[in-house]
Amino acid sequence: MPALLEIRDLKKHYPLRRRLFGRGGGTAKALDGVSLSIGQGETFAVVGESGSGKTTLGKTILRLIEPTSGSVQFEGREITGLGANELRRLRTDMQIVFQDPYGSLDPRWTIGQTLEEPLRTHLRLSDEDAKGRIERMLEVVGLSKQHASRYPHELSGGQRQRVGIARALITEPKFVVLDEPVSALDVSIQAQILKLMQELQSRLSLTYLFVSHDLSVVRYISDRVGVMYLGKMVETGPTAELFERPLHPYTRALISAIPEADPAKRRERITLSGEVPSPRNPPSGCAFHTRCPMARPECRSVIPEWRQVSENRSVACHLYNEESRDES
Amino acid sequence: MTLLSIDNLAIEFAGPSGPVRVVDGISLSLGEGETLGIVGESGSGKSVTSLSVMRLLPEDQAAIVQGDIRLRGQSLVRLSEAEMRKVRGNRIAMIFQEPMTALNPVFKIGRQLTEAIRQHSRKSKREARKEAIELLGHVGIPLPEQIVNVYPHQLSGGMRQRVMIAMAMACDPELLIADEPTTALDVTIQAQILDLMRKLQRERGTAMLLITHDLGVVAETCDRVSVMYAGQIVEQGDVKTVFREPKHPYTAGLLKSVPQFTGEGKELHSIAGQVPHPSEFPAGCRFASRCPSRMDVCEKVDPAAYDFGDGHRCKCHLYGGRETNAGLA
Numbered sequence A: 001m002p003a004l005l006e007i008r009d010l011k012k013h014y015p016l017r018r019r020l021f022g023r024g025g026g027t028a029k030a031l032d033g034v035s036l037s038i039g040q041g042e043t044f045a046v047v048g049e050s051g052s053g054k055t056t057l058g059k060t061i062l063r064l065i066e067p068t069s070g071s072v073q074f075e076g077r078e079i080t081g082l083g084a085n086e087l088r089r090l091r092t093d094m095q096i097v098f099q100d101p102y103g104s105l106d107p108r109w110t111i112g113q114t115l116e117e118p119l120r121t122h123l124r125l126s127d128e129d130a131k132g133r134i135e136r137m138l139e140v141v142g143l144s145k146q147h148a149s150r151y152p153h154e155l156s157g158g159q160r161q162r163v164g165i166a167r168a169l170i171t172e173p174k175f176v177v178l179d180e181p182v183s184a185l186d187v188s189i190q191a192q193i194l195k196l197m198q199e200l201q202s203r204l205s206l207t208y209l210f211v212s213h214d215l216s217v218v219r220y221i222s223d224r225v226g227v228m229y230l231g232k233m234v235e236t237g238p239t240a241e242l243f244e245r246p247l248h249p250y251t252r253a254l255i256s257a258i259p260e261a262d263p264a265k266r267r268e269r270i271t272l273s274g275e276v277p278s279p280r281n282p283p284s285g286c287a288f289h290t291r292c293p294m295a296r297p298e299c300r301s302v303i304p305e306w307r308q309v310s311e312n313r314s315v316a317c318h319l320y321n322e323e324s325r326d327e328s
Numbered sequence B: 001m002t003l004l005s006i007d008n009l010a011i012e013f014a015g016p017s018g019p020v021r022v023v024d025g026i027s028l029s030l031g032e033g034e035t036l037g038i039v040g041e042s043g044s045g046k047s048v049t050s051l052s053v054m055r056l057l058p059e060d061q062a063a064i065v066q067g068d069i070r071l072r073g074q075s076l077v078r079l080s081e082a083e084m085r086k087v088r089g090n091r092i093a094m095i096f097q098e099p100m101t102a103l104n105p106v107f108k109i110g111r112q113l114t115e116a117i118r119q120h121s122r123k124s125k126r127e128a129r130k131e132a133i134e135l136l137g138h139v140g141i142p143l144p145e146q147i148v149n150v151y152p153h154q155l156s157g158g159m160r161q162r163v164m165i166a167m168a169m170a171c172d173p174e175l176l177i178a179d180e181p182t183t184a185l186d187v188t189i190q191a192q193i194l195d196l197m198r199k200l201q202r203e204r205g206t207a208m209l210l211i212t213h214d215l216g217v218v219a220e221t222c223d224r225v226s227v228m229y230a231g232q233i234v235e236q237g238d239v240k241t242v243f244r245e246p247k248h249p250y251t252a253g254l255l256k257s258v259p260q261f262t263g264e265g266k267e268l269h270s271i272a273g274q275v276p277h278p279s280e281f282p283a284g285c286r287f288a289s290r291c292p293s294r295m296d297v298c299e300k301v302d303p304a305a306y307d308f309g310d311g312h313r314c315k316c317h318l319y320g321g322r323e324t325n326a327g328l329a
Helices: A054-061 A084-091 A111-123 A127-140 A145-149 A157-169 A187-204 A215-221 A239-244 A249-256 A297-301 A318-327 B046-053 B081-087 B109-120 B125-138 B157-169 B187-204 B215-221 B239-244 B249-257 B296-300
Strands: A003-015 A027-039 A043-047 A069-074 A094-097 A175-179 A207-212 A224-229 A232-238 A307-310 A313-315 B002-015 B018-031 B035-039 B062-071 B092-095 B175-179 B207-212 B224-229 B232-238 B305-307 B313-315
Touching (some): A003 A054, A003 A207, A027 A054, A027 A232, A043 A054, A043 A215, A054 A094, A054 A175, A084 A094, A084 A111, A094 A157, A111 A127, A111 A157, A127 A145, A187 A215, A187 B249, A207 A215, A224 A239, A224 A249, B002 B207, B018 B035, B018 B046, B018 B062, B018 B207, B018 B224, B018 B232, B035 B046, B035 B215, B092 B157, B109 B125, B109 B157, B125 B157, B187 B215, B207 B215, B215 B239, B224 B239, B232 B239, B232 B249
Parallel strands (some): A043 A207, A043 A224, A175 A207, B035 B207, B035 B224, B092 B175
Antiparallel strands (some): A003 A069, A224 A232, A232 A313, A307 A313, B002 B018, B224 B232, B232 B313, B305 B313
């Protein structure tokens, strides 16, 4: 699979305001050096808890958030330095679907107006062409052309998320960030939307970055997975492999925490103590060491390197430094 | 021994064109120390049901128009507000999805907890404060003697939910109602809170009514489950039986729409369409328009409830030949 997107050492640091008497200052590292490549036609899922930086990653790739440093190459072209005009042209190729289908649609615009806006801004289509495209797009996402004259409040949550998807796809993008696209929906509707996104992917040969906290959904939809913790990628790998043989202790704990809809399978659980520390003041060394059941003294002081441990798996954990050293 | 029984309950809300029946003829019972899950999607009536047990429905908008709710045989529907206040907190406590809305933002944690304790016992301020600190420690809050001095906004979501649980357990209630208690929390924190709730339940023998949309949470915590759809209970029974052999097409569809974490099955089913609005409930089965097993009778006749033994009941025409059970219908 040729890479559509190459991300190298991407960082987003927010300066912290100095308090009245000089305390504070420093930076919050929302995204702290993430590298990954996403292949053409692939679904790469980013999972993590609140504050892990997964949403920041998605938005920084699209430059909806400006990166502090690092590189993002889309089809071999560096996009971090692009000016406003070039960026606008790029937006037709890179789009986003947001979590909240209630908050992300303008309540005063009809669905037709919402879908027309990207066509006007990006493609300058004639009114007639735009109208035809909007009607086709509504059908593609499982709505009808009658919906064009409706307002968001007249639609259900699932229908609104279909509109959100239509808005992202109407410029015929190649790459779409899906930011928790089904988290706000009921289970039966969630399955409808997941299936729709899969169908659209193969039909329109789309590449997805799927941001989610829900591992069951991720397991269903993605080809590869990256697990984030406090602004850093801690592990990546092909979906089935990563879930069956998680390497990083955090990934293991995350997987064992999922309640499964099968009372016969009540499993042994690794319950993590404590909470995710604040990115304003992350722990030294490995950021996970404060909650890690396998932490050793070096984890407290040395930041683990991001290393490739097999053909398609990488992990940032001291446990694997040593193993590879022993073998060599 | 039955602790809570709900019998043929119906609740109506005032609507612009007359009353709208959002809960329609539900019956269930909960034994001492037992955990019953009420599972359903938005608009199924599960939260309205739980609020009605606490008599917390907005009086000017909603009314119980039929049926009864009994705690150890005593009707809660007919209690005066003053009598009901004694039941709340002392005998039935409740925790909500978003603890921030249930905690007062301008008072410190310690003050809110001691107030709750003193509402229900004749303890001095000092004794109540000591008890508050003990309770916070018991629900797994580190450094409880410091936490009593902080405000709710200074705590994380998981910690706030622990405080709510401490407050709910302060008076050793017989019944704890938990309405989506972990929905707003991250999965590792959710696991901690579910563990805590199970631990407290084991130690104190509190019965629990758990309202959730998450089938995984039900599978892990509940003894029995009631599945609600469009204001009615469509299926109920032992958790293991219902999950293994769902009888109602809605339950079966719901279980198949959850991506399973383990196992090979990659096929994901979805249920077409959406839940009808309460003002548009059809005369027949309310699931008929979305049901893959729909028959002619379904659209016209409201199905009765059929009994499969061991309290496993299902309201569906597919099982037409069986004995009906008036309790659920």
